[in-house]
Structure formats: C-alpha cells, structure tokens
Amino acid sequence: MGEFDLIARYFTRPVRRAALGVGDDCALLAPAPGMQLAVSCDMLVEGRHFFADVDPEALGHKALAVNLSDLAACGARPLAFTLALALPRADEPWLKAFAGGLLRLADAHDCELIGGDTTAGPLNICITVFGEVPAGGALLRSGARAGDDIYVSGTLGDARLALDALRSHPQAAALSPALLATARQRLERPTPRVALGLALRGVASSALDVSDGLLGDLGHILRASGVGARIELAWTTDLIAGYAVLTRASAEFDADYLEQCVLAGGDDYELAFTAPPSLRDAVAAAAQASGARVTRIGVIEATPGLRLVDARGLPVTRHYASFDHFA
C-alpha cells in the first residue's frame, strides 16, 4: 500500500447520509424527493489562498468553510463533499491536523466526505460540496427588486486587517499581537453562515457570500438582478461595531483604511442579501434564530449602478478598489 493509499484511508469513514461513500468508482447520492442538489467547487492554492506555514488544522477548516459558505448563500442544507488533494509529500502530522480541522467542521454540519482523489504535486486542495434545497427554493443572485432592503451578516474587515498585518502592510502594522490573534481567527477560521442561509429561505429575495469584498460582491447581485443600489455608509459603521477587532483597534488606524477593509476587504464569508421591507421582522427572526447579527446597509434601486452616500445623503465618490484578495 503506497503512501497515498494511506492518506486516502485517513479520510475514509462510514457514510450515514449518502447511498455509497468512499471506495468505489463513484459515490452515490440520493436527494430526497422534491429536493434539488446545490453544487459548489473551490480550489485553494498555497501562496494564493493561504500561507505556506498556515496551521494545517485551520487550513482544513477553511477549505471546507469557504465551500459551505456557498451552500449557505443558496439556502442549501449541507449533505456531502468530495476532496481532491495534491500534496508534495505525505507528512503524517500535517495530514492528521488537516483532516482534524476539515472533519470537525464537516461533522458540525452533518456533511460527509463521500469521495475524492489524492496525488503527489504542489499543495492544492479542491473541494466540491453538495447541499439540498427544495426545488425552486434556492436563494439566487438574480432575485433582488427595486425597493428591497440590503443586508449583511456578521462583521466585515477583520480578515483583511489580519492579512495586511501578516504581510506587514504599513497601515496594519500597528495591530497589537492580541488583536491580531483574534482577527487572524476570522481570516483563517471563517464561520460559514449555514443556519442563516437556511433561515432566509422564503425571506431573502437574493443572496451571495462575501468572499472578494462587499462592494464588488454586491455588484454581482446588481448585475444578475438588473438593478442598482444605494448604500448608506453611515449604516455600515455597524458592520465594524461590536465584535470586530477593527473597532477595538480603530484609534490606531486611518479611517479611510478601515472603511476600505470593511467595504472591499474580502475573505469575510458573511452573507449579503436583499429582502422586501415588508419582511423586516422575518429577517430579524431569521437572524435571531440562527444566532447571526444582521445589519441593514442600503436599498435596491431601479437605476443600475452602485451609489454610496454619506450621513447627509451626499454621494461619496471615493474609489473602493476591490483588493486582490491574496498575494
């Protein structure tokens, strides 16, 4: 038995929900009657999506988390995933930690590993995830309508702050070690908003997950829905309030830099979504039920384009370049 067979065996566990798991030419999934299968796929590459010296336990967590976040954005319930792994060598302690982080998050969401592939090669992690959603009930990017409220879950910007600090960005260098450790959790161990996505079924008119930065990602909803949006910058300050490291450290940073982190930082894995004003109570109930903070940040308008206004309603013309979200 070669070392890569050993690796494969490391990840092989009995399946409970799939009809057939690891070990044959294919795995078999049997979606419940009336359910569609939501499918998403992300590939993580060393140096681009994570540092070479990243904690492998955190990497295992994040590799699945970014995929679960896509299911959350569709309102799909996690079901199963495949893992393809290229590794430069079979490093047992690394694999044990990676598998631990991966499978702990998988277990927390009752999402089982049903197959995959392992090979020698430059480190590369490719996960394809499967979820169930009632036929016609998936949250799409294309459903936003003029007049809908725009929301974002959780807090934004900490992941970017951590990334900049780790890369010795001059703006982020002032971050204290204790706050960096907290912000780094947001970068390396994002929380997929699965429960919120499920609670927003039948409530949100559109949704996506914020992976490349709020404003850039909102643009996907606007284009897919054929609408525009007005974002109230004063309301977005709530996004850096509360638990965000950004807030606690804010005295040490330039305000423009903080705003950039929040609005275009990336790697947040929060949900951005829209819902009609008539469903504000339902949105609040969904947030409550799923234990996720939700902040209303603007409104969908018929005129295409994304308009930012300040507290006095005046247009803000600053350019929020979408950061290249790594490397």
Add this chain to the structure above:
Amino acid sequence: MGEFDLIARYFTRPVRRAALGVGDDCALLAPAPGMQLAVSCDMLVEGRHFFADVDPEALGHKALAVNLSDLAACGARPLAFTLALALPRADEPWLKAFAGGLLRLADAHDCELIGGDTTAGPLNICITVFGEVPAGGALLRSGARAGDDIYVSGTLGDARLALDALRSHPQAAALSPALLATARQRLERPTPRVALGLALRGVASSALDVSDGLLGDLGHILRASGVGARIELAWTTDLIAGYAVLTRASAEFDADYLEQCVLAGGDDYELAFTAPPSLRDAVAAAAQASGARVTRIGVIEATPGLRLVDARGLPVTRHYASFDHFA
C-alpha cells in the same frame, strides 16, 4: 475584469439539463425521480498525470475522459461536471485548445459544465463529474460471485507502451513513429466506455475501470466482493489482438514486456467486469450494442487471491508489479 474572469467566461455556456449553471454561488442539479446521483472526482497534476508539453486539446479530453470512465464503471449516464483549474498564467491559445478538447467530449456525452473555479497556481485540473443511475442499479465493485465470468473491454497495454516510448524506456524504444502516434492516442485520448457501462446495467455483477493496471484493479473487485479469481493467460492474448498497436509491433518486443503492459500497464480506461455464465449472451449483446469489444479472461472463485494459469492450466508465478502509472 481580471484574466481569470475571462477564463471563467471562456467555459461558461447556457445549461440545458441542469436547473442552474455557472454564475451563482452554487449550481443546481435536479436528478429525475427514482434516480441516484453518481459522483466522482479526479485531480490531474503536471508531471504526474501528463507531460508539461502535452497537447492541451488532448489534455482537455483526457481530464474529462478519466472522470466519465468512473461513471461508465458504475453504469451511470453522464449529466454534468464542475471544473477547477489552477493555471500559472492565462495563456489564451492553450486555454482555447484545452476548452475545445474538454467541451467536445462533454458534448459527445451530453454532459454539461455547471460550475467550478479558476485560480493562479501550478497547473492542476480537478474535475468532479455527476451521472444518473436508477436507485439500486449502480454497478459496484462488491457484487462479484464465485462462478462469475471475468471480462475486459477493448484492448490493453497501448497506453503503457506509448508512455514508455515517450520516456525512452529501452524496451519501448524500438516502436516506429507511426505506431507510436497511434499508441499515443490511447494514452492521451482514452475512450470512456460510457455506452458499455449503461448496457451492462442489470447484466454485470461488478465493474470498475482499469486505470492502474488490470491485475491490480481486479484486486479491488476481489477484495470488495470477498472472492478470488483465476485468470487464463491464454485468453488474455485476445486483449492485445486486433487493433492494439502492441500486436502489430509485437515482433520487436520481448514477450514478457508485452504481457506486463497488458496485465499491469495502466491508463487504459477500459472496463473490467464480472457476470454470471448464464448471461453470456446478454454480455455479448451489450458489447454489440455499445460498439465495444469484450474479452472473457477468467472466472471468479470462492478462494481469495488472484491466480494466473497458462494454456496448460499450470500456475504462473511471474510477479506483475503494478507499474507506478506515471513519473
């Protein structure tokens, strides 16, 4: 729009069979009532699964072909696939050729690209493929029973011969350029036996695809089924007859080397399967209907282990090391 958005757009086409294709957080698949979804995943890495200078059109073909071969081995009808691609740079002519080879094979099997991911990184191709199979009707590795016949489709060994010739293996160096070109087609553009897999539903008791070499792969069926097998080496000579380059070039090669290519060569992507002797006519009809040659090579026995016998029924004790199937 960045270069990787352009790449993504290169592969984005309207879907016909999926409920939702490329462009949202998830794609949506709706298996027909009573059908299970067969899922398989393969990752191809430069230097391990293909040469750096491989024709990108052939690479696109092979990347999907090896996945379709897994569906074939389960008797599943191709439905859709996701593609994750790490590329060192956006080389348009390379991408055009790669997409051409990939999508031509996809179209031939009515298997549509529903999503994926592109990123910068060392060249890596990860495809996850989805097929439909009636609930309970998938061909598994675990169904072989004592007394069943053992079959292999097509011909074996040409891919190995081509690989050895390209790597200047002394045994294969004598191969003429014309024969190498033909054998190379088998290495670089394998034919997934999808139609045969479908025709074998309800006929074969077990099946898998031969990717790592016949004897090694047969071992998977034997272990999964808890049985053994007797292989009649005299019967396997049919596997190198007919269209196989090996036959036409056989005068130039050592007989042991040829046998090694056939029995343990790898990269063949033919189906190995078992069926009760009472269904020999049905096997022949399935082969006829799908246009695939099928050769009977032995019989399943109750005693575990794989026994090779020569034309006189005497045990053959040669060791057929499973080649490491690349690099």
